[in-house]
Amino acid sequence: MTALCLLLAVVAFVLFGLATDHHHQQRLGQRLTRGRKRHLRRLAWVGVGACLAAAFAAQGPVYGAVAGLGALSFGAGAVFLFLNLAPAGGPDTKGNRNEVQVSHSIRARMHGCRSAGPRSLDRARRHRSCPHLPR
Template sequence: MILIALLTALAAFALLALASDRHRDRWRGVDRQWRRRGGWALVVATFVAAFAAWGPVYGAIGGTGLLMLGAGASFLVLNLTRP
């Protein structure tokens, strides 16, 4: 369940970053509005998976940490690669 939470966090911030003005041209297949909605849905799914893995108290802390990891990873990947 922790791996699912990690993967949804990575995918959530990848979609949210690809919905931004700076990176929207990297993926032309899906409308920006759907990328943003999908990203927020995956943020919620990250917390659901973290709550299922660690319980409500540690799940909130772990889910926030996984989201920070996903944000940092997508920041590095999108800013250090060429468009």
């Protein structure tokens, strides 16, 4: 039952993570709709409840509460590290164009270039007015 509790905690926090726009796009390669976001969050809360129920069933009310919260903490930490540090294997592994533009915009602003706005990046590349942007 403790292993089941840990598994449910990890699954619940994976669902919470995929209910965010950034991680959903990065991991699954699709835009997150409002209905899907609501559905993923509901399933995640069911997973949290099932994790706590499994912990209470396995170890009683006092130690079950401690074990359940510990399992939820482990699940949250493991999923946080995985979603933020593991490379995405989806169709968008080369990087999103918007993210690339933002990083070049930040780099250009750090060097004090005038044409550092997101709309002027293509113009700056064409006219080579900013030497800090890649060609």
